[in-house]
Structures are given as C-alpha cells and as structure tokens.
Amino acid sequence: MNCRQILKHRYPFLLVDKIIEHEYNEKIVGIKYISNNEPWVQGHFPDEPVFPGVYILESMAQIGGLIFYLDDENDQNSENGKLGWLVGADRVKFLRTVVPGDILRIEAVKIINVGSLAKVSCVAYVNEIKVASAEVTYAFK
C-alpha cells in the first residue's frame, strides 16, 4: 500500500511512512519514523525534542483511516478510494514521550462501522512499549 498515493497529506503532515499489515475493514499496522530532520524538532522543545502528542494522534488517525481503503483495483465490488474524514477522537492517552530516533508502530482495529461513520481503536508502540492510545471516529462522504 503506497500511502503517498492514497492520502492527500504531504510534508510536513504526511505522518505515516509505511503500512506493514492490512486486513481490509478490520485491522491495519503502520510505521512512522521519528527523525531529527522534521520541522517540529526546533520548537517542541528547543532543548529536548519530543514528538508532539497531537502529531501522534494525527499519525494514528492517518493510519487508522486506511483500514477502510481497499487497495485492490481488480475488485469490482470494492469501495476502493473510501477514505474517511477525521470527525472526532476520544480517550486519547499519552503514556510516554516519543523522541527522534524512535520508530512508532501504530496498530489500529475497527470497533464499529455503521452507515457513514466508523470508529477505530488505535494503539501506538515504541519498542513494543505502549506510548499512546486513542479511539478515532471517521465520517465517509
């Protein structure tokens, strides 16, 4: 799955580097590499760079939304291209700091998909340690 072709986000807000697992409409696992060469490093914080919590949430939202994207052009019955708009998030918890050099692995699992709304549970890990979690809600056109 080529995230750049699917998501409209671009630098500095394309916050997913690759998808390593995708089970359509059920589960997805994505990776975001945290680098010193990103614009937030200078300001958050000047002496001690920490990947901003809201960027973790954005990264979870971008990866979680790809659950509903069917990457199969041959499937005539598919909803290929179905991308949700982020309409809400609940129970967002930041448990540990994420710093340059870390590899953020985000697992997202569908909770419910009813009509034009879907809710996804996202958990972010660094070295298998849970660093953040959230429930993200999407709306589809």
Add this chain to the structure above:
Amino acid sequence: MHLNNNEIKKCLKQGKEFIFVASADIEFKQNIVYSNVCVPEKWGSRFVSSCLIVEAIGQTIELLIRKVYGVSGSMYLAQIKKVRNYNIIQLVEQFQNIRIISEATQKINNCFISAANAFMEDERICYVEIYHYIIP
C-alpha cells in the same frame, strides 16, 4: 490580561517555531481565556493539519494555567478526552482566522481539566476536552 505574541513566547516552554497562539486575553475572575491562532514564523507550508487546532487549544489553555495558577515548571498534555471536528481546515489562511474560547478550567491535584471551542467567524469548527499534568 492581554498577552501579545512576544509575551506568549516568553510564557510557553515551546520554541517560537512551534507556537500557534498569536495573542490571548485571560479573564481571571471567570477563569477563561480567548485567543487568536497563528502559524509560527517561517512556516514552510501552505497547509495545516487539524491536529494543530488541538495544539493551539492546548497552548491557549496552558497560558491560562500558567497565569491564573502560577505554574512555571514543565507541563505535559496527558489526555485528550474528546475532540470533535465540525469543519475541515487545511489552509494557513483559514487557520489564521481561528479564534479559541475556553470554558472554565478546574484543578484537581496535579491535573488541570479544561474544555475549549475553536471558531472561524461565528462557526464552531472544533471542540476539545483536555487534561494537562504538571511535572512535579
């Protein structure tokens, strides 16, 4: 109390490259804050992400906590209980027209519980409930 952009840069721990509040007015008696949003100097993109509205709300509330409760040390955004996006903001020009109005902030031990709305003109575009923790 009115805070201009230079005073905000002195008050917050974030560097000027990551400050999204242009100006703020704190109402001490009502324990609420109003602010105007901006992108930092030398912002290298025409675009913003919806997560930056949440960051701007977090920074706006942090100003209130520091001024009203006299917190000078480090704080961190521990939880976001609820985010509701009512509109999509993608361009810097739209983002710079956002105004934030908080609801009363409560302090419970080392935690500050707050809520705020972001508006563009009269239209509400975002609602956030947020928990800040003081690092002892």
